[in-house]
Amino acid sequence: MGLQAYLLLAAAVFAIGLFGVLTRRNAVGILLGIELMLNAVNINLVAFSRFNGDLAGMVFALFTIAITVAEVAVGLAIVIVIFRVRKTVEADRLDLLKG
Amino acid sequence: MTLALTALALPFLAFVLQALVPPLRRSGRGAAAVSIVCVGGSLAAAARLWLAPLGAPLVRRWEWIPADGGPLVTVGIYLDPTAQAMLVLVTLVAFLVQLYSLSYLREEPAPALGRYYTYQSLFAFSMLGLVLAPNFVEMFIFWELVGLCSYLLIGFWYERPAAARAAVKAFWTTRLGDVGFVIGIVLLWRATGTFDFEALFGLAEAGRLPAGLALTMFLIYLGAVGKSAQFPLHVWLPDAMEGPTPVSALIHAATMVAAGVFMVTRAFPLFAVVPEVLTIMAWVGAFTALLAATMACVENDIKRVLAYSTVSQLGYMMAAAGAAAPSAAFFHLLTHGVFKALLFLAAGAAIHAVGSSDIRQMGRLFGALPQTGIVFLIGTLALSGVWPFAGFFSKEAVLSAVWDGHLVGPFLMLALTALLTAAYMFRVVFVAFFGADRAGGHPHDAPPLMAIPLWVLGFLTVAIGVRVAVAGGETHHPRGWLTALSLGLAGAGIAVAFVTYQWRVISPAALARALRPFDWMARRRYGIDGAYAGIYRGIILGFAWLIGWIDRYVVDGLLNALSAGTLSAGDLLRRIQNGRAQDYVYGVACGLLALLVASQIWR
Amino acid sequence: MTLETAGFWGLAAVLLAGSLAVVLTKNLFHSVLYLAGALVATGGVFLLLDAAFLFGIQLLLYAGGVVTIVVFAIMLTERLVGERIRQTSRRLANGAIVSAAVFVGILMAVGQARLPTERPPLAGDVTRGLGEALLTRSVLSFELLAVLLVAALLGALYFARNDD
Numbered sequence: 028m029g030l031q032a033y034l035l036l037a038a039a040v041f042a043i044g045l046f047g048v049l050t051r052r053n054a055v056g057i058l059l060g061i062e063l064m065l066n067a068v069n070i071n072l073v074a075f076s077r078f079n080g081d082l083a084g085m086v087f088a089l090f091t092i093a094i095t096v097a098e099v100a101v102g103l104a105i106v107i108v109i110f111r112v113r114k115t116v117e118a119d120r121l122d123l124l125k126g
Numbered sequence: 127m128t129l130a131l132t133a134l135a136l137p138f139l140a141f142v143l144q145a146l147v148p149p150l151r152r153s154g155r156g157a158a159a160v161s162i163v164c165v166g167g168s169l170a171a172a173a174r175l176w177l178a179p180l181g182a183p184l185v186r187r188w189e190w191i192p193a194d195g196g197p198l199v200t201v202g203i204y205l206d207p208t209a210q211a212m213l214v215l216v217t218l219v220a221f222l223v224q225l226y227s228l229s230y231l232r233e234e235p236a237p238a239l240g241r242y243y244t245y246q247s248l249f250a251f252s253m254l255g256l257v258l259a260p261n262f263v264e265m266f267i268f269w270e271l272v273g274l275c276s277y278l279l280i281g282f283w284y285e286r287p288a289a290a291r292a293a294v295k296a297f298w299t300t301r302l303g304d305v306g307f308v309i310g311i312v313l314l315w316r317a318t319g320t321f322d323f324e325a326l327f328g329l330a331e332a333g334r335l336p337a338g339l340a341l342t343m344f345l346i347y348l349g350a351v352g353k354s355a356q357f358p359l360h361v362w363l364p365d366a367m368e369g370p371t372p373v374s375a376l377i378h379a380a381t382m383v384a385a386g387v388f389m390v391t392r393a394f395p396l397f398a399v400v401p402e403v404l405t406i407m408a409w410v411g412a413f414t415a416l417l418a419a420t421m422a423c424v425e426n427d428i429k430r431v432l433a434y435s436t437v438s439q440l441g442y443m444m445a446a447a448g449a450a451a452p453s454a455a456f457f458h459l460l461t462h463g464v465f466k467a468l469l470f471l472a473a474g475a476a477i478h479a480v481g482s483s484d485i486r487q488m489g490r491l492f493g494a495l496p497q498t499g500i501v502f503l504i505g506t507l508a509l510s511g512v513w514p515f516a517g518f519f520s521k522e523a524v525l526s527a528v529w530d531g532h533l534v535g536p537f538l539m540l541a542l543t544a545l546l547t548a549a550y551m552f553r554v555v556f557v558a559f560f561g562a563d564r565a566g567g568h569p570h571d572a573p574p575l576m577a578i579p580l581w582v583l584g585f586l587t588v589a590i591g592v593r594v595a596v597a598g599g600e601t602h603h604p605r606g607w608l609t610a611l612s613l614g615l616a617g618a619g620i621a622v623a624f625v626t627y628q629w630r631v632i633s634p635a636a637l638a639r640a641l642r643p644f645d646w647m648a649r650r651r652y653g654i655d656g657a658y659a660g661i662y663r664g665i666i667l668g669f670a671w672l673i674g675w676i677d678r679y680v681v682d683g684l685l686n687a688l689s690a691g692t693l694s695a696g697d698l699l700r701r702i703q704n705g706r707a708q709d710y711v712y713g714v715a716c717g718l719l720a721l722l723v724a725s726q727i728w729r
Numbered sequence: 730m731t732l733e734t735a736g737f738w739g740l741a742a743v744l745l746a747g748s749l750a751v752v753l754t755k756n757l758f759h760s761v762l763y764l765a766g767a768l769v770a771t772g773g774v775f776l777l778l779d780a781a782f783l784f785g786i787q788l789l790l791y792a793g794g795v796v797t798i799v800v801f802a803i804m805l806t807e808r809l810v811g812e813r814i815r816q817t818s819r820r821l822a823n824g825a826i827v828s829a830a831v832f833v834g835i836l837m838a839v840g841q842a843r844l845p846t847e848r849p850p851l852a853g854d855v856t857r858g859l860g861e862a863l864l865t866r867s868v869l870s871f872e873l874l875a876v877l878l879v880a881a882l883l884g885a886l887y888f889a890r891n892d893d
Contacts, residue, residue, distance in 0.1 A: 028737045029846030033774070034839045036741050040748050040767075042832035047752030048711050049824035055757060055803060057708070059764050062795065063748050066771045077778040080849040082858045085780055086867050089859070092783075092790055093874050097881030099795050103802040104888035110806050121707070715827045722834035729841075 033074035041067035054106045054116040058099065065095050127186055130205050133171040133213055134254045137220075140164035141247035144240065151244055154236030155228075161243040162224050165250050169221045172213035180207055185260055185324055204260035204323055208456060212257045212388060215460055218586075219376060219467045220250040222579035226471050227372040229575035230478060242282060242370075249275035253381040257388065261321040262311045265392075269307070269349070269385060273300050276382045280369040292368040299362040303352020310345030314396075317342065323392065330395040343400045346393065347407060354386025354440045357414040363437055364421075367429040367483075371474030374429060375467045378436045387443045387459050394452040408448025408528065412536030412543075415441030419546035423553070427483050428473045431554055435509060436466060438543055442524050445536050451527030458520035461508070461590060465517055468583035469505035472498050475576055476558065488558035497577055499559045501584040506555050508587045510548035511616045513609075516590040522612050529608065541615060548619025556627040736777055744770040757803055765796045779848075782856040 040063055047060025069088045076084025110116050140161050144151045151157050187202035224246055231239055252271035259265035274297075281293030315321055317336045318329060329335050350356070355363040363383065367374055377383060390397060390407070397404060415438045422434035439462050446455035475498040477483045508517035521544065528537045702713075747767030754760045772787035852858075863871050 028734055028777075030844040031839060031846070032737065033778070034844070035836065036737075036744065036774070038832055038835040038839065039745055040771075041835070042828045043745070043748040043752055045711075045715060045831060046824045046828035049708060049715070049827060050819060050821055051752070052819055053757060055799065055806075056752075056760060059751050059760055059799070062764060062791075063751060063767065066768065066791075070771060070774055073775055073778050073780050073783060077780070078845045078848050080852065082855070082862050085783060085855070085859055086862050088780075088783055089786065089863070090870065090874060092786055093878065096790055096794055097878055099798055100885040101881050101888070103798055104885035107802060107805055108888045116806060121705070712823075712827065715831055719827075719830055719834055722831075722838060726837065 030074055030078040033070060037067040037070040040070065052117045058102050062095065065091060127184060127203065129171045129175045130203050130258060133168040133217060134251065134258060136164040136167045137247045137251040137254065141244060141251055144244040144247060151240035152237045154239035157240035157243040158228050161247045164247065165217060165221045165224055168250065168254065169217035172217045176210045176214045180205065180210060187260060199263050199321060200261060201264050202260045203258045205258065208391060209257050211460055213254065215463045216250065216253050216257060216381065219463060222467065222582060223372045223376045226576050226579045229573050230372055230474055231370060245275055245278045249279065249376065249381055253385070256385055260323055262314070263321045265389065266308060266311060270304065272382055272385050273297060273304070276377050279373040280366045282369055282373065286368065289368040292365040296362040296366050299359050300352040303348045303359055306345040307349025310342050313342040313345065327395045330399055335399055340400045340402050343397055343403045347403055350386035350390050354383050354444065355437050356410055356440065356444055357417055360414060360418065360437045364430050364433040367433050371429065371470060371477060375470030378466050378470060383436060383440055384459055384463060387440065387455060390447045391452045391456045394447065398450065404448045404450060408445045408531065408533050408536045411441045411444030411448055412539040415445065415543040416539045419543045419550065422550045423546060426485055428476065428485050428554060428558060429483050431550060432469055432473060435547065435551065438547060442521065442540060445540060446524040446527045449528045449531030449533055454523040454527040458524050461516035461520040464583055464590065465505045465508040465587045468501060468580065468587055469509065471580055471583065472502040472505060475580065485554055485558045497580065501580045502559065503555060504584045504587055506551045510551050510619060511544055511612055513613060514591045514595040516587050518612065519591060519594045522608060525612065526608055541611065544612065544615040545619045548616045549622045552620045552623035553627050556623055733777060740770050740773040740777065744774070761796055761799050761803065765792050768792045779851060779855055782859055
């Protein structure tokens with residue numbers, strides 16, 4: 028299988044994740060979509076790394092995974108706080124930053 | 127050379143001392159003493175210089191603004207017989223005026239007196255610098271200094287609105303001419319590459335001046351029109367009477383108005399190559415002379431009569447210059463300087479005694495003020511052109527030059543002016559010094575400090591005339607019929623004044639009725655002042671209104687539109703910020719799409 | 730049909746199906762389970778790309794760690810609300826159009842690029858190489874990552890703690 032196949036697979040996962048981010052009402056659901064998108068990126072990084080014979084991409088993928096973990100932890104903590112204060116986690120209603 | 131520099135430096139020294147040492151200035155009399163001593167020293171230096179005959183012009187230059195290919199602008203001294211004579215006149219009149227002022231202004235508070243003498247010193251320095259200037263740039267600098275000083279002195283009583291207005295009027299009116307002057311100087315430099323008189327005269331003598339200088343010289347002549355109060359920029363001079371009378375004497379005799387004629391005389395070799403400008407100069411001069419003379423006939427303010435007579439005599443000088451006789455013009459400038467200073471100072475003494483400058487308030491002053499009366503009569507005879515006073519010879523020289531120049535129109539105007547001059551001057555004499563006694567109080571003769579300058583000037587007026595009559599002046603070529611005509615005109619003028627105002631065979635009112643249109647127009651100053659006021663109101667105020675309108679509606683409107691636009695744009699953008707994270711993600715996705723599309727288009 | 734091709738298609742099918750299930754399922758809890766499946770499939774893709782170490786990390790951190798945290802979060806919010814969180818979607822058409830457009834855009838970009846079809850031979854052990862890279866060239870980033878994780882941990886604790 029060539030690089031193209033991996034990239035297309037990643038693109039498809041990315042689009043699906045984007046779709047989730049755009050359509051989910053629940054904040055946790057949105058976070059799940061973001062996870063998918065980040066995975067797609069990781070696939071790209073690893074695929075490029077392997078096909079170009081350069082380990083830098085894999086190092087990047089490692090970092091991405093670690094950062095994602097941090098992001099999920101903080102993101103979920105925020106979700107829980109919001110839930111406590113506003114009794115909802117629907118993204119529509121969270122518009123305190125409205126201009 | 128040292129003497130010339132001394133004459134120039136002393137008044138400047140006085141000015142610097144007075145300006146930089148406030149206690150000296152505020153002491154009043156101390157400042158006056160410094161001024162008078164310094165200008166007296168200048169007078170001595172100038173007189174000593176005058177006694178030494180001079181062959182070629184004495185020139186000394188120092189580099190000022192260096193430029194590639196030699197010094198572009200220099201400062202220095204240009205001394206020739208014209209400058210020598212002018213130095214004596216300026217220092218003499220300045221000295222006598224300062225002496226006279228000490229008595230005339232003795233009731234002024236000390237700081238004001240100090241201020242007056244500070245200005246006087248600067249005025250003397252500026253005028254001497256102008257006389258000695260070796261190039262147009264230096265001349266222009268002193269020229270403007272002279273204008274500044276006359277502004278300051280005319281507005282000496284600045285708390286009087288009329289004086290402040292007159293000062294501003296003098297400044298602005300002369301400034302109009304100066305704009306032409308400075309443009310002309312620069313144009314001349316462009317054409318010839320030098321400001322230097324000696325170099326320019328050399329070019330003119332060799333006939334190597336570039337062609338097409340008419341406009342340039344006309345612009346330079348405009349400077350003289352403003353300074354020497356030629357029509358139509360003469361309006362400031364009568365108003366300048368708001369200053370103290372000694373200042374009027376100084377301005378009219380030796381400094382401000384003399385600057386214009388002096389400049390034309392100085393630069394005459396350049397004017398000589400443009401006959402068109404000379405013709406204009408002659409006609410404008412003669413017309414100014416006649417116009418001012420008619421206005422002098424209907425004035426009742428003694429200083430204003432003298433002011434119009436100055437305008438009229440300046441017209442004479444300019445006409446002579448226009449007739450290619452700068453020596454006649456300069457001769458008249460000198461003699462006029464002496465007897466006009468005399469007339470003003472004598473008039474000042476009369477005003478001082480009576481407390482008013484209206485001749486109708488005077489009368490039979492001759493009995494009360496015999497000294498003043500005699501010297502005023504001497505000045506009047508000189509101004510009217512009666513033999514053997516100084517004015518007779520210089521006026522005859524002017525008329526002769528204009529006749530030789532085949533300028534029939536100007537000649538007729540000047541001849542008529544001579545008649546009118548005698549008439550209006552003797553009108554003043556008869557009404558103010560003889561006639562019915564209408565003077566209130568007990569007028570007393572001038573104190574010695576005022577009398578001495580009067581007698582000195584009176585003596586000089588007679589002495590110059592007698593000397594020329596005996597020895598024959600260099601500019602005086604007797605011509606029988608012209609002498610007769612001059613004397614006849616003067617006599618006729620005096621006779622008219624006598625018959626009307628002293629003998630009262632004809633009543634002045636009847637005369638006025640007979641010449642009603644002229645009387646009517648002259649009383650309104652031919653509408654020239656009105657025209658300026660109209661121009662001011664119509665154009666300048668209209669322009670100001672237009673600017674105001676533009677500012678209010680266009681500029682402010684633009685700003686208002688800008689701020690309103692910013693507000694509404696902000697309002698529109700605010701709606702995009704709805705605070706929903708998912709809508710922002712839409713934005714990010716659309717941005718990504720746009721990037722993708724763009725990368726497809728510009729690959 | 731080599732083993733790799735077969736593996737790729739198999740994993741791709743699982744990954745795509747799992748992803749779609751994540752974004753479409755109504756039940757949030759199921760959604761998380763599907764996500765775990767998709768993440769494991771991604772790990773399989775890494776294995777196909779000779780990145781065994783990353784496969785391990787993916788299983789441990791993502792499929793293990795992240796999914797566990799999310800499940801905990803869901804549990805917590807459910808307990809707080811006291812009912813099962815039904816997960817609904819909105820503006821499905823809009824989302825689908827934009828996502829499809831992005832996919833097509835990437836597709837075109839990838840299709841036009843000249844990409845290698847053969848992978849170069851491995852130069853030594855990948856895991857060893859990664860380890861060396863992390864402790865030599867990228868050591869500073871690696872240490873900063875540790876700082877980031879500590880900060881995230883503290884931040885999460887700060888947010889999630891009870892006020893009392």
